Amino acid sequence: MRPVSYSRATDVATAIGAVSADPQSAFLAGGTTQVDLLRIYVEQPRRLVDINDLPLNRIEELPGGGLRLGGLARMSDVAEEPELVRRYPMVAEALLLGASPQLRNMATIAGNLMQRVRCSYFRDVAAGCNKRAPGTGCSALDGINRGHAVLGTSDCCIATHPSDLGVALVALDAVVQTESPAGQRSIPIDDFFLLPGQTPEREHPLTHGELVTGIDLPPTPVAATSRYIKIRDRESYEFALASVAVAMSVADGRITEIRLALGGVATKPWRARQAERLLDGAPATTESFTRAAEAELAPAVPHGMNAFKIELARRTMVRALESMAQREGTT
Amino acid sequence: MKSYRALRTAPSPDHAVVRGPGEVEVHLQVNGESRRTTIEPRVSLLDALRDRLELTGTKKGCNQGACGACTVWVDGRPVLSCLTLAITCENREVTTIEGLSDGDTLHPMQQAFLDCDAFQCGYCTPGQIMSAVALLAEGHAGDDTEIREWMSGNICRCAAYPHIRAAVRRVRDEGGRGDASR
Ligand SMILES: Cc1cc2nc3c(=O)[nH]c(=O)nc-3n(C[C@H](O)[C@H](O)[C@H](O)COP(=O)(O)OP(=O)(O)OC[C@H]3O[C@@H](n4cnc5c(N)ncnc54)[C@H](O)[C@@H]3O)c2cc1C
Numbered sequence: 264m265r266p267v268s269y270s271r272a273t274d275v276a277t278a279i280g281a282v283s284a285d286p287q288s289a290f291l292a293g294g295t296t297q298v299d300l301l302r303i304y305v306e307q308p309r310r311l312v313d314i315n316d317l318p319l320n321r322i323e324e325l326p327g328g329g330l331r332l333g334g335l336a337r338m339s340d341v342a343e344e345p346e347l348v349r350r351y352p353m354v355a356e357a358l359l360l361g362a363s364p365q366l367r368n369m370a371t372i373a374g375n376l377m378q379r380v381r382c383s384y385f386r387d388v389a390a391g392c393n394k395r396a397p398g399t400g401c402s403a404l405d406g407i408n409r410g411h412a413v414l415g416t417s418d419c420c421i422a423t424h425p426s427d428l429g430v431a432l433v434a435l436d437a438v439v440q441t442e443s444p445a446g447q448r449s450i451p452i453d454d455f456f457l458l459p460g461q462t463p464e465r466e467h468p469l470t471h472g473e474l475v476t477g478i479d480l481p482p483t484p485v486a487a488t489s490r491y492i493k494i495r496d497r498e499s500y501e502f503a504l505a506s507v508a509v510a511m512s513v514a515d516g517r518i519t520e521i522r523l524a525l526g527g528v529a530t531k532p533w534r535a536r537q538a539e540r541l542l543d544g545a546p547a548t549t550e551s552f553t554r555a556a557e558a559e560l561a562p563a564v565p566h567g568m569n570a571f572k573i574e575l576a577r578r579t580m581v582r583a584l585e586s587m588a589q590r591e592g593t594t
Numbered sequence: 595m596k597s598y599r600a601l602r603t604a605p606s607p608d609h610a611v612v613r614g615p616g617e618v619e620v621h622l623q624v625n626g627e628s629r630r631t632t633i634e635p636r637v638s639l640l641d642a643l644r645d646r647l648e649l650t651g652t653k654k655g656c657n658q659g660a661c662g663a664c665t666v667w668v669d670g671r672p673v674l675s676c677l678t679l680a681i682t683c684e685n686r687e688v689t690t691i692e693g694l695s696d697g698d699t700l701h702p703m704q705q706a707f708l709d710c711d712a713f714q715c716g717y718c719t720p721g722q723i724m725s726a727v728a729l730l731a732e733g734h735a736g737d738d739t740e741i742r743e744w745m746s747g748n749i750c751r752c753a754a755y756p757h758i759r760a761a762v763r764r765v766r767d768e769g770g771r772g773d774a775s776r
C-alpha cells in the first residue's frame with residue numbers, strides 16, 4: 264500500500280472541494296472497497312478525504328410516499344429501517360443477503376453503488392485488464408471467467424457488477440442524488456450504471472469529486488409485494504451467481520404490475536425490460552414466466568466457463584416469479 | 595424519521611487539516627483507555643492494535659475483509675479492523691477481545707467457548723467471540739439458522755461451527771448478556 268495523506272471533512276462543501284481540487288484524491292466512506300484496493304495497488308490515490316462525519320446518514324420521507332436514503336447510511340441500518348422493510352422489502356433483502364454483518368456495519372449505500380468489480384484480473388496488477396489499465400486487454404475473455412457476465416458484455420470487458428443493492432434499485436427506478444462544485448443533480452439509476460462498451464474504465468457518469476449524497480426510492484406501491492432471491496456458491500457471505508429482484512401484483516390470475524431485475528449475470532444491475540413487457544397483463548403461470556425469462560436471456564453471450572449462468576438465471580427468474588405468484592394467490 | 599446513531603460521530607474541528615503521508619500522532623480510545631501512537635495514515639486499525647498497542651488478541655487472517663479473524667467493535671458494532679484505517683477511529687470507541695473480560699473473570703461467551711470446545715487451532719476465535727457477543731446483543735440468535743447466518747462473516751478453517759453454535763446457544767439460554775462489561 265502506498266503512503267496516503269488523510270483529512271476528515273465535516274461538511275459536504277469541504278469534502279467536495281478537497282477531492283475535486285486534487286485529481287489524486289478519493290473519498291473514504293466505509294473503506295471496504297477503498298482500503299482493500301489501496302492495499303493491492305489497484306487504487307492509488309495519494310490523499311483520502313474521510314466523509315464518515317458528513318450528516319448524510321438519515322432516512323427521510325419524500326413527498327408522495329417515497330424514501331430518501333442518505334448516501335452515508337450503513338447497509339445494516341438501512342436494512343433494518345421499518346418503513347423500508349414494509350414498503351420495499353426487496354431492498355432490505357438485497358442488503359441483508361450481501362457481504363457479512365461486519366461489512367454491512369461499515370459499508371455505506373453510496374459506496375455500495377461505487378464498489379468495483381470482483382474480477383480476479385482486475386484485482387491483479389500484473390494481469391492485462393482494460394478496466395484497470397485501459398488498452399492492456401481483457402484477461403478474462405480466455406481466462407477464469409466462471410463468475411463473469413453473460414449480459415451487457417463487450418469485447419473489452421465482461422466483468423459482473425457485484426452489487427446486490429443496485430439490482431433492487433434498478434427495479435425501482437431509484438434516483439441517485441449527487442453534489443459537486445457544479446451543483447446538485449439527480450441521476451436516474453438507469454443512467455448511473457454504464458455498460459463497458461469500449462470504455463470499461465468508465466462505470467458511472469460522476470465527475471471526480473462528485474459526491475453521492477442520497478438515493479431516492481420513488482413511491483411504488485407494487486414494491487410492497489417484492490422479494491430478492493440470490494443464488495451463490497455457498498449459502499451466505501458470497502457474491503451472486505444469479506439473483507433476481509421482483510415486485511409483482513396479480514388480479515384474476517393476470518399480472519397487473521411487474522418489476523424485474525437481474526444480478527450476478529450482467530455488467531451492470533440489469534433491468535429485465537424485455538421480460539417485463541411480456542409479463543405485463545399475461546397470465547401468472549409458469550408458462551408465461553418461462554417464456555419471459557427465455558426472451559430476456561436470448562441476447563446472453565457465454566464465455567467458456569460461465570455458460571451455466573444462462574440456464575441458472577432462467578431458473579432463478581422463473582422461481583422468483585412463481586414464488587411471488589403463490590404469495591399473491593394466497594393473499 | 596429516526597436519525598441513526600452514527601457508527602462514527604462527534605467531529606472535531608482540528609481534523610479538517612491534512613495529515614500525513616508520514617507518521618502522525620493518533621489518539622485512540624481502546625477498551626476504555628486513552629492510547630496514543632505515532633503511525634502513518636495508511637496503517638490499519640488491525641496493525642495499529644497488534645504492532646503498536648501490543649494488543650495481539652485480534653488476529654490477521656486474510657487482510658482483505660473475507661475471513662473475519664480481525665473483528666473488533668467500533669462504537670459497539672462489529673467491524674473488520676483490517677479494512678479500517680486506525681486514524682479514522684479517532685473519537686470512536688474501540689473494543690477488542692482484551693476488553694471483554696473483567697480482569698481474570700472471562701466474559702460468559704469466552705467461558706462458553708472453552709466449555710463447549712468451540713475452537714481447535716484458536717486463530718479465528720477472538721473474531722468469532724466478538725461477533726458472537728454482538729449477535730446476542732442484537733437479538734440474532736433465535737435459532738441455529740439465524741446464528742449460522744449472522745456468524746457467517748467469521749470463517750473457521752477447523753470447521754468448529756457446530757461447537758461455536760453450541761457456545762452461542764449456551765450463553766443465550768443462560769441469559770448471559772451480550773453487551774460485555776461496558
Ligand atoms: C469480502 C466482501 C464481500 C462482499 N460481498 C458483497 C455482496 O455480497 N454484495 C454486495 O452488494 N456487496 C458486497 N461487498 C461489497 C461491499 O458492499 C462494498 O465494498 C461497500 O458497499 C462499499 O461501501 P463503503 O462505504 O465501504 O465504500 P468505500 O470503500 O469507502 O468506497 C468505495 C468507493 O466509492 C467511493 N465513494 C464512497 N462513498 C462515496 C460517495 N458518497 N460519493 C461518491 N463516491 C463515494 C470511494 O471513493 C471509493 O472509490 C463485499 C465486500 C467484501 C470486502
Ligand code: SF4
Nearest residue numbers: 382392401420421422
Ligand atoms: S473482465 Fe473487465 S475487469 Fe476483468 S480483466 Fe477483463 S477488462 Fe478487466
